[in-house]
Amino acid sequence: GAGVSQSPSNKVTEKGKDVELRCDPISGHTALYWYRQSLGQGLEFLIYFQGNSAPDKSGLPSDRFSAERTGGSVSTLTIQRTQQEDSAVYLCASSFVAIQETQYFGPGTRLLVL
Amino acid sequence: EDQVTQSPEALRLQEGESSSLNCSYTVSGLRGLFWYRQDPGKGPEFLFTLYSAGEEKEKERLKATLTKKESFLHITAPKPEDSATYLCAVQARDYKLSFGAGTTVTVRA
Numbered sequence: 001g002a003g004v005s006q007s008p009s010n011k012v013t014e015k016g017k018d019v020e021l022r023c024d025p026i027s028g029h030t031a032l033y034w035y036r037q038s039l040g041q042g043l044e045f046l047i048y049f050q051g052n053s054a055p056d057k058s059g060l061p062s063d064r065f066s067a068e069r070t071g072g073s074v075s076t077l078t079i080q081r082t083q084q085e086d087s088a089v090y091l092c093a094s095s096f097v098a099i100q101e102t103q104y105f106g107p108g109t110r111l112l113v114l
Numbered sequence: 115e116d117q118v119t120q121s122p123e124a125l126r127l128q129e130g131e132s133s134s135l136n137c138s139y140t141v142s143g144l145r146g147l148f149w150y151r152q153d154p155g156k157g158p159e160f161l162f163t164l165y166s167a168g169e170e171k172e173k174e175r176l177k178a179t180l181t182k183k184e185s186f187l188h189i190t191a192p193k194p195e196d197s198a199t200y201l202c203a204v205q206a207r208d209y210k211l212s213f214g215a216g217t218t219v220t221v222r223a
Contacts, residue, residue: 004157031209042118043158043201043213050209059210091157099209100146100165105157 002026004106006092012112013082021077021109023092031095032075033103034067038088046090049075050097082113116141116206120214127192127221135187135217137202147185148211149178150201158201161187192221 005024013019025032034046045059049069060066064082069075079086089110093103117140127133139147146165150158162171164180171178175196177188187200199218203211 033209033211035211042215043203043211045210045212048209056208056210100163100205102148102160102163103211104160105150107157110155 004092004094004104006090006106006109008109009107010110010112012114014114015084016081018078018080019082019111021079021090021111023075023077023094023106025073025075025092025094026104029094029096029104030072031097031101031103032069033093033095034075034077035091035093035105036088037091037108043091046077079111082111084113087111087113116204116212118202118204118212118214120200120202120217122217123215124218125220127189127219129193129221129223130191132188132190132192134189135200135219137185137187137214138183139185139202139204140183141204141206141212143207145205145207147180148203148205149185149187150203152199152201152216161200189219192219194221194223197221 007022030051032049035043037043047067048056064080067077089108091108093105095101095103119138121136149161152158162178167182199216201216202214
């Protein structure tokens, strides 16, 4: 079956511009996560959605970052006024529920801020 | 704070030369330990989930084991296609995965 899909695959932007990254989770998965993978660093948690509950935004690094999930499916991660330190791979994952369930990852969006 | 440490950072093997990767963790209330494989330019690919000490899982040339403080990923008679970065992650009190930095394995023919 179809896995997690993300778009765009690559994004190059100029410092100060806004970007939107999209994630389409596996059908039927109620939990959706965003992680960031920076060069030389491990994956770090950004935000989590579970069903219709309020999202856990505790991992977002600044108020320039926001995310929404429409209709319990597709999610969009928005970065406003991008900075060079935002350059990284942004990974989306989904699972059936949250605790003890395997998170399946998408291919990621590679963001480069010039 | 949950901590996950993987060693070694890099591992170069000859084809057929078996070895082990280590994942040490410090968490309060482990819910699950996950192993992923990541190829360059791709997202992590799920390999195994381990839930309790003593548990073992196998898949082809890979075998994962779990104790109360660490997990091992054993690679038996590796082939060049096993070259990848192997990531370990733990899930504790909540749903977030805390990842180690990974071990990059290179298998030469």
